[in-house]
Amino acid sequence: MKQSIKSRHDLDAFSKGILSGDRIVLGQAITMIESNLESDQKFASLLLERVLPSTGNALRIGITGVPGVGKSTFIETFGKSLINKGKKPAVLTVDPSSPITKGSILGDKTRMDGLSKDPSAFVRPTPSSSAIGGVANKTREAMLLCEAAGYDVIIIETVGVGQSEFAVRNMVDFFLLLILAGAGDELQGIKKGIMEIADVVVITKADGANEKNALEAQGMYQQALHLFSAPTSGWQPTVLTSSAVTGNGIEEVWTKIVKYTEHVKANGFFQKNRSAQNVSWFKDYFALLLKADLQKYKSLKSVQKNLEHAVSNLSITSQAAAEKLLDAYHDVLRSNKS
Secondary structure, three states, rough: OOOOOOOOOOOHHHHHHOOOOOHHHHHHHHHHHHHHHHHHHHHHHHHHHHHHHHOOOOOEEEEEOOOOOOOHHHHHHHHHHHOOOOOEEEEEEEOOOOOOOEEEEOOOHHOHHHHOOOOOEEEEEOOOOOOOOOOOHHHOOOOOOOOHHOOOOOEEEOOOOOOOOHHHHHHOOEEEEEEEEOOOOHHHHHHHHHHHHOOEEEOOOOOHHHHHHHHHHHHHHHHHHHOOOOOOOOOEEEEOOOOOOOOOHHHHHHHHHHHHHHHHHHHHHHHHHHHHHHHHHHHHHHHHHHHHHHHHOOHHHHHHHHHHHHHHHHOOOOHHHHHHHHHHHHHHHHHHHO
């Protein structure tokens, strides 16, 4: 049943629509969360508080890989497989942004056409804008809304920027790294840090003439994984092969995810990890609020601009300039109190 929303900030209508699984309302709510308008931000905060008791019951999966590895194709095949098992997947794809329009460049929703049209799934592309880590600033909030709407597997597809995928690892339960075989020296093409945070590595496009390359890469990566320190989860990462075209290996990926989840829930790591992520989320959001608060004071904008000019001319160090801006911020706060 579709929820009628008569007001942009109708809290009851939005919360009821989300909790009933209305995909249109869910999309509107995520748009509200992504908005920079102060009124929308306040409403989004109230909405999250309202639906929070209905969150936390989904399995959160992060999927990354370099451009061209076939992330969207893999996720579409994987998502359809989940639906066949009675699951309701939600996919939050974070696209690279145009530096001109700030909009998404790749348009992942159009590349997952079949999955996005399935009533049991929800696909939402979001421009990464200036956010680091290959995820948008509001990805975590969008994830909670999807959970409240009844989606039990949340998939976060990242840009695949490489150096900052730890941001994704810090908001999901399971991290999947996709690698393409036969594209040169594979071990040199992937940073060690990403390998170390992966719970499972999947060699994609393991079909046709590339199947032999995929099997060879599988053995190579499996050997490399044994050289890394044991993960704090107590789980031993493995390497699989898959083909989104033939469907081979897709079932094995889900089987590994289920085994991983059972393992970390049994040893207590699952809840410990989620608790740590919640604290990290709080710290990150507080830092964003401080930055936003600083920008509200017009007098500080001129101070900041002058300091930026001084830093660019090497007349002051970046550290000293930052301390001066902080002092100016404190002075403004004190003057407002008096």
